[in-house]
Amino acid sequence: MARSENASRADNQQESLAKSEFVGWVVGFVDGEGCFSINFLRQPDRKEKTRTRRGYTTGYQIFHEFAVTQGMSSKKALESIRDFFGVGGLYLNTRYDNHNEHLYRYVVRKRADLLQTIIPFFERHELRTKKRSDFKKFVRCMHTIEKGKHLKVKGLISVAHIASTMNRKKNGKILARILRDHASNIPRG
Numbered sequence: 001m002a003r004s005e006n007a008s009r010a011d012n013q014q015e016s017l018a019k020s021e022f023v024g025w026v027v028g029f030v031d032g033e034g035c036f037s038i039n040f041l042r043q044p045d046r047k048e049k050t051r052t053r054r055g056y057t058t059g060y061q062i063f064h065e066f067a068v069t070q071g072m073s074s075k076k077a078l079e080s081i082r083d084f085f086g087v088g089g090l091y092l093n094t095r096y097d098n099h100n101e102h103l104y105r106y107v108v109r110k111r112a113d114l115l116q117t118i119i120p121f122f123e124r125h126e127l128r129t130k131k132r133s134d135f136k137k138f139v140r141c142m143h144t145i146e147k148g149k150h151l152k153v154k155g156l157i158s159v160a161h162i163a164s165t166m167n168r169k170k171n172g173k174i175l176a177r178i179l180r181d182h183a184s185n186i187p188r189g
Helices: 002-033 070-086 111-124 132-146 153-161 172-181
Strands: 033-044 060-071 090-095 103-108
Touching: 002 033, 002 060, 002 070, 002 172, 033 090, 033 153, 060 070, 060 111, 060 132, 060 153, 070 090, 070 103, 070 111, 103 111, 111 153, 132 153
Parallel strands: none
Antiparallel strands: 033 060, 060 103, 090 103
C-alpha cells in the first residue's frame, strides 16, 4: 500500500510541476504577444428614418478586451491558451497584404470573464515586461467600469485619461476628443 501512495504522490508532484510550467508559459506568451486595451466608440443619439435612436449618455461606448495574436501556423498555441482560461474565443483576421499568413486572435471581451478570470490570473501571476504597467491600468479602468462610473462624464474622462497612457499612448486623440465634447460638463475645482 505504501508503494501506491508514493506513486500517487509522485504523480501529483509531476502534475503540479507541469501545471506550473504551463502557467509560466502562458504568462511569458502574453508578455510577448498579448494586449490589454481600452477603446472608445462614439455612440451619440442618432436620427433614423422613423425614430431617434438613443446613444450612450456620455456619447461614447467603452470597448475593453484582452487579446493575444499569432500567425495561422501558431493557432494551436492560442487554442491552448483559450482552453486554459476557458473563456473567450479565437477569431481569424484575414490578411491580404505582403504577409505570408493570416492571423488568429484569442480575444476575451465579456466584462465578467475579464473581471472573474483574466484579471485574477494575472494578479496572481505577474507579467514581467512593460505590459505589467498596461495591465495595472487596464485593471483600474475595469474596476471603474464595473462600478458604473464610466456612465457619467467624469468617469468616462477618468477612464479615457488612463487609457491614453496605455499601449504606446495610442488613445491620446480619443481623450482630446472626449474632453472637447464634454468641456462644458467637466466639474471645476
